[in-house]
Amino acid sequence: MLRVTFLGHLGRDAEQRSSTKGTRLVSLSVAVNQLRTNATGQPDESTEWFRVTVAGRQAEYAAHLQKGQRVLVDGRLQISHFQRRDGTAGIGFDVWADDVQTVSARGTAEAEDGHARVGAAVGEVADEVADGDDLPF
Secondary structure: OEEEEEEEEEOOOOEEEEOOOOOEEEEEEEEEEEEEEOOOOOEEEEEEEEEEEEEOHHHHHHOOOOOOOEEEEEEEEEEEEEEOOOOOEEEEEEEEEEEEEEOOOOOOHHHHHOOOOOOHHHHHHHHHOOOOOOOOO
């Protein structure tokens, strides 16, 4: 089993649906930005998109997430291969989330209002992330 934990921004509002057995499911689209230095020493930014599915009690929380929010996702990774309309091969990253939490910088309205569910470990991760991350959309 492949486990992943990543920090990213939502590309769209959460979408709710039900499984054939009636389980509540929430779909999220999360963008993870990576800033690297290329061979010439210039910054090179890339964005990877993850399709995230949340079920059970976590789905109740995830259903209220909105585009642009920063989230920390922990779950099981499934990699799928597909063919695009133009015939080229593509790879999809699907995550079945066990835990989804909003993460905001200290001192923001979201953090002060108490809407962010951030534990001690998540706060440490958030401190390491630059506050000036640009959204890829």
